[in-house]
Amino acid sequence: MAKWLDAKVVGRTDWNDHLFSLRFACEDFPRFKAGQFTKVGVEQGDKVLARPYSLVSGPDDKEIEIIAVPVEDGMLSPQLHKLQVGDPLKIMSPATGFLVLDEVPKSRDLWLMATGTGVGPFLSILATEQIWQTYENVVLVYGARFEHDLAYTKLIETYAEHHPDNFHFVPIVSRETITNGLHGRIPTLLKTQSIQQKVGLDIHPDNSQVMLCGNPAMIEDATQTLIELGLSKHLRRSPGHISLERYW
């Protein structure tokens, strides 16, 4: 049964002034599946003000991590942004959600496509052995406005070092150009085949599964482009190729 657990902030990373990660300890939090989310919140009187957040940490990590932005005029996220080491938090047990590898049909290639904080569940999935044992090629496509909005790039580079033949990282920024990545928006760069050419792989229903997470406009437009490439939305009752999670 779902219940609130007490947690305590043990670390924070400020990627810039509007993008941060919180790491917290919660000894009783049950094991979760990589890619899942749970509610995180703060006590307000006798109530808990909480919102769902994807877990960035892997299922084997001792501590739990989330990445978030302080949404202007948001009720909770500006409060989370102010939390410091030692501050208390509430976390809902257990985690839940279907953006997990067990829900994705088998295929040769797995494409993980995220914008902004949507990279969180994919970092959790990349931390598992399951992904490396299941797919011949794993591609992380990660979009943001500016290069400084791309979090965890050092961690992502370690996957490229450990899996040089089957991991491809495509950073994409829309408001400046970067040396090792692409410039523009994910849906457009899929349509022009720029992402596929950069990686050297095609996206085809016979060999590709795609997981999408992040900005709703990106999800909608990328889904449309992928459908034009012959892929279809994946549902339990009707297997396809596109699995997604919307944050709002």
Ligand SMILES: Cc1cc2nc3c(=O)[nH]c(=O)nc-3n(C[C@H](O)[C@H](O)[C@H](O)COP(=O)(O)OP(=O)(O)OC[C@H]3O[C@@H](n4cnc5c(N)ncnc54)[C@H](O)[C@@H]3O)c2cc1C
């Ligand atoms: C399954 C799920 C997983 C989620 N995981 C994350 C996560 O890992 N990290 C995260 O930051 N948020 C995540 N969210 C969104 C999060 O739950 C909150 O909506 C967000 O933090 C804003 O809460 P708030 O109380 O400050 O804003 P509210 O007062 O509730 O206002 C909500 C509005 O904030 C905007 N908004 C919500 N999320 C974002 C965002 N990430 N970036 C920009 N604008 C946003 C939208 O316009 C939305 O309508 C997730 C949502 C869902 C449904």
